[in-house]
Amino acid sequence: AQSVTQPDIHITVSEGASLELRCNYSYGATPYLFWYVQSPGQGLQLLLKYFSGDTLVQGIKGFEAEFKRSQSSFNLRKPSVHWSDAAEYFCAVGYDKVIFGPGTSLSVIP
Amino acid sequence: DAGVIQSPRHEVTEMGQEVTLRCKPISGHDYLFWYRQTMMRGLELLIYFNNNVPIDDSGMPEDRFSAKMPNASFSTLKIQPSEPRDSAVYFCASSFQGGNQPQHFGDGTRLSIL
Numbered sequence: 082a083q084s085v086t087q088p089d090i091h092i093t094v095s096e097g098a099s100l101e102l103r104c105n106y107s108y109g110a111t112p113y114l115f116w117y118v119q120s121p122g123q124g125l126q127l128l129l130k131y132f133s134g135d136t137l138v139q140g141i142k143g144f145e146a147e148f149k150r151s152q153s154s155f156n157l158r159k160p161s162v163h164w165s166d167a168a169e170y171f172c173a174v175g176y177d178k179v180i181f182g183p184g185t186s187l188s189v190i191p
Numbered sequence: 192d193a194g195v196i197q198s199p200r201h202e203v204t205e206m207g208q209e210v211t212l213r214c215k216p217i218s219g220h221d222y223l224f225w226y227r228q229t230m231m232r233g234l235e236l237l238i239y240f241n242n243n244v245p246i247d248d249s250g251m252p253e254d255r256f257s258a259k260m261p262n263a264s265f266s267t268l269k270i271q272p273s274e275p276r277d278s279a280v281y282f283c284a285s286s287f288q289g290g291n292q293p294q295h296f297g298d299g300t301r302l303s304i305l
Contacts, residue, residue: 113291124195124282124296125234132291171234177222177289178247181234 083108085174085182093188094162102157102185104172114155115173116146119184125171131155142166164189193217197283197297205305209271212300215264216285224294225258225268226282234282240266241289273304 084107094100106112113132117125129140136148146157155172167189172182196215204210216223224239238248243260251258255274260266270277280301284294 115293117296122298124284124298125294126296127293130291130293177241178236178239179294180236183233 083175083180085172085180087170087172087182087185089185090183091186091188093190095190096164097161100157100159100162100166100187102170102172102187104155104157104182106153106155106172106174106180108153108174111150112174113176113179114146114148115179116140116144116155116157117171117173117181118142119169119171121168128157128170162187162189164191195283195285195295195297197281197300199300200298201301201303203303203305204273206274207272208304209269210273210277210302210304212268212281212283212302214266214268214283214297216266216283217287217295218264220285220287220295221263222286222289222292222294223260223266224284224286225266226284228280228282228299229278237268275304278302278304 086105088103115130116128119125128144129138131138131148139145144159148155169184169186171184173179198213221242225237228234237250238258240260258268280299282299284296286292286294
């Protein structure tokens with residue numbers, strides 16, 4: 082069965098600290114991979130995407146993600162978190178029909 | 192460019208009433224998706240269209256839900272009759288060519304059924 086897991090429901094980090102959000106997926110073949118961010122009261126916004134090629138992809142707002150085929154993972158990272166990064170983060174996989182993970186809520190301590 | 196536009200932003204109605212949610216996708220996009228978001232179930236795909244044709248409606252909860260896309264610039268999601276368990280945030284998203292193209296989300300409609 083196709084599925085996306087985000088093991089961390091909620092993460093709290095201090096401003097300026099590094100961040101890693103985990104994402105694992107189960108899919109028949111290597112799907113397209115996405116990370117989206119959702120601020121309160123808003124829709125989802127794309128941070129980055131992976132289709133092929135270099136397994137380290139850069140996105141907006143200083144985020145990057147690394148695709149590891151052997152681990153079926155696509156973890157999101159940021160070297161230094163800003164207070165404005167507090168939001169809900171969703172990993173998504175698929176083709177025309179995309180499956181979203183349950184999300185990780187990020188809180189940032191000033 | 193205007194993004195995906197959803198209306199209304201908020202809807203409060205009584206159980207049993209008909210509810211119609213509206214979506215205007217980004218011009219030129221040929222895929223349109225309807226999602227429902229709740230705390231318990233997360234983000235669920237209800238139905239998606241390609242070139243105005245419904246492709247997969249397996250996520251539609253039951254016959255009380257219906258969606259249409261009469262043209263490339265407009266879609267509706269209708270609930271009749273509505274029930275309290277339908278309370279959720281409903282998102283519309285559109286994309287160009289699907290697949291490896293990102294989806295662009297509207298700001299959602301927060302629906303409360305009393």
